[in-house]
Amino acid sequence: MFAVVRTGGKQYRVHPGDKIVVEKLDGNAGDKVTLGDVLLAGDGGNLKSTSGLTVAAEIVAQAKGDKVTVFKKRRRHNYRRKKGHRQQHTILRIVAIGDHKAEKPPKAAAKAGKSAPDAPAARAKETAETTAAEHRASEIVGTPTESPAPQNEKKASPAAQSVDADAKPSGKKATASGKTAKPASTKNAAPAKGAAKKSPKAK
Numbered sequence: 561m562f563a564v565v566r567t568g569g570k571q572y573r574v575h576p577g578d579k580i581v582v583e584k585l586d587g588n589a590g591d592k593v594t595l596g597d598v599l600l601a602g603d604g605g606n607l608k609s610t611s612g613l614t615v616a617a618e619i620v621a622q623a624k625g626d627k628v629t630v631f632k633k634r635r636r637h638n639y640r641r642k643k644g645h646r647q648q649h650t651i652l653r654i655v656a657i658g659d660h661k662a663e664k665p666p667k668a669a670a671k672a673g674k675s676a677p678d679a680p681a682a683r684a685k686e687t688a689e690t691t692a693a694e695h696r697a698s699e700i701v702g703t704p705t706e707s708p709a710p711q712n713e714k715k716a717s718p719a720a721q722s723v724d725a726d727a728k729p730s731g732k733k734a735t736a737s738g739k740t741a742k743p744a745s746t747k748n749a750a751p752a753k754g755a756a757k758k759s760p761k762a763k
Contacts, residue, residue, distance in 0.1 A: 561575070561601070561608075563610075564600040565597060565598050566599055568582050568584075575654065576655065576656055576661055577653070579653050581649050581652075583647075583650070584650065585650045587650075589619055589621050590619065591619045592616070592617070592619045593619060593652065594615070594616055598614065599609045601613055603660075614658070620652065621650075623649050625648075628644070628646070628647070700730055
């Protein structure tokens with residue numbers, strides 16, 4: 561069943577068990593409140609009479625809304641005013657609409673094959689298994705592996721050394737891949753410094 565109630569100048573559509581935020585109402589947390597201004601009521605697609613119908617609610621908490629900043633300014637008059645405001649609100653939980661009360665949620669059933677006293681023991685066992693698995697993984701990760709380069713160059717590139725051994729000594733340098741490198745070009749090199757020019761002898 562649902563109802564449309566009016567409180568604080570606003571209208572709210574509510575169902576039993578709903579929580580709504582309304583303008584501040586007198587009372588403390590846990591107090592019972594009755595909303596008598598019911599505008600509409602119905603069950604499914606059928607409307608019902610609202611004469612004498614009331615909505616029972618319970619105050620959950622008294623709270624404040626988000627801060628609103630009010631800033632006034634008049635240009636060229638050196639006039640500035642800044643104020644902040646937080647509106648008072650009341651959080652309500654709808655208990656019943658007329659004779660229809662909120663249904664209590666069913667209690668969570670215990671897991672099959674496990675009772676409440678065994679739950680801590682099961683959690684401890686699961687934690688121990690997880691820890692053991694982490695230790696095994698860390699042992700595998702921490703094992704050092706042999707790196708063939710650059711300490712073991714013979715293992716890293718045996719073919720390159722055989723090529724270098726068979727190559728004949730020449731003016732060209734041999735690279736690791738077996739290809740001979742061309743000598744550096746001196747085409748664009750800076751010219752060598754020439755001898756100092758001699759001044760002509762005085763007669």
